[in-house]
Amino acid sequence: MSALADLPPLRESLDAHGLLARKSLGQHFLLDLNITRKIARLAAVGEGDLVIEVGPGPGGLTRALLETGAEVVAIEKDERFLPLLQELAAAAPGRLRVEHADALAADEAALAGGRPAHVVSNLPYNVGTPLLVKWLTGDFRPAAMTLMFQKEVAQRIVAAPGASAYGRLAVIAQACADGQIVMDAPARAFTPPPKVDSAVVRLTPRADRPAPARLDALQAVTAAAFGQRRKMLRSSLKPLGGEALCAAAGVDPARRAETLSVAEFLALADQLGR
Template sequence: MTGPDLPSLRETVARHGLDARKSLGQHFLLDPAVCARIAALAGALDGRHVIEVGPGPGGLTRALLASAAAEVVAVELDRRAVAALAELAAAHPGRLRVVEGDALKVDPGALVPAPRKIVANLPYNVATPLLVGWLRGAAALEGMTLMFQQEVAERICAAPGAEAYGRLSVLAQWRCRCDMLLRLPPGAFSPPPKVWSAVVGLTPHAEDPGSVLFAAMERTTAAAFGQRRKMLRGALKSLGDAEGLLAAAGIDGTRRAETLTVAEFDTLARVVMKVGGR
């Protein structure tokens, strides 16, 4: 069965009983034009090994296979979707590999060789933990093009002082250049979610902070934004000598977390790492 002989996405959904499940955070993209647009937003895929998470019936997968990607590896937890994707793999021998499993437990670096990109319409219920995990290992990735709920996308891209600016903003922008690429209304999905969605492009920065500093940044941002209304000298007490940490970083303890730039958080996290603050 070759590309033109494949059933339509809606036929695939019907044949495999692929009703979207809320428990899996599923909202399928069935419009080939929208899928093609998202694949194009991922940039050059020539020779790249592309990881897709939560492909569902394979709408975006088909668009990725239409590119010049060396291979597409689809990680899917839903067995019904795995069966549907098997048909697609048969139509593209050697270019699509389907991995049944939980993406939260999959290491992209071990899954495919470099150069690697992740392109996915992420399941809503695990999108944030997936992103944080990939940020930890961002040095192994060339880039990510990811669909989130618009609210989450805005948090990722928010600037200091903005209402949406928070821990996820700092972690994402510290490790990557973050660009809002596309917004999609509920009607673009089946079934339509209650909110708009958005695609974010994340390009890892050249400098890799390493696992120890990343862990320090996670602790620092968790403490700082865990009690947003508190001044930093109060919010950071769980890390140890808050006043001493802030003084060493050259940051006024009366400021609040949302006023700090990503660069200031970097300075603070390096101090936390150095003194072993917890």
């Protein structure tokens, strides 16, 4: 801990390396250690835990995670930050491994080496949603996920049926995990400040997560239903069976996608898979 405590403030490190956020990579840095330490507490990680962090950038959240005693695998696409992250690794011997890779193509299960792994990240804005879907539906099963998104995306993840934010992302996320917004973060907390506020979502994978074939069917049903969300299901689901599919699932074909519960979408997916 003493070596971590001896590190210069993040702003000084960024200045020393001449580093700025790149808009093209959706980068917005969290440099306030009070905020990053709160995220680490919300993630409930500590000594002996393994954390996978995507897009650490200058390492603000990484420092807070290392302070808990956790081991961190940091996946960073932007090679400009590798020297800065290696300095951080030197201050926490044996507890930070830096992987220069694109997280969308990374094999998290291999990086975890068979150990349970938490995913804790201030996600780059332009890849947050596809990364979440990857972790929810792929072979890698995180122990838990504590993730910073644009607030609008966070609201879409936890939205209930009937809410304007309820859509495909809510159905997929809630079929696979239990989630809640645990922290709001105003734009001014970031460097540079984005044009929108952010929020942290805590997700715990469900033990009864749908099997891969069921998830594929669920994604097909939600894509059709929400692709024409203002139409009745008899119309929006017509390519998949329309009224017959709805009847088999016990769903009124005169309803619209945003009124269906996750369980009803799963019932439609089960019938589609038959």
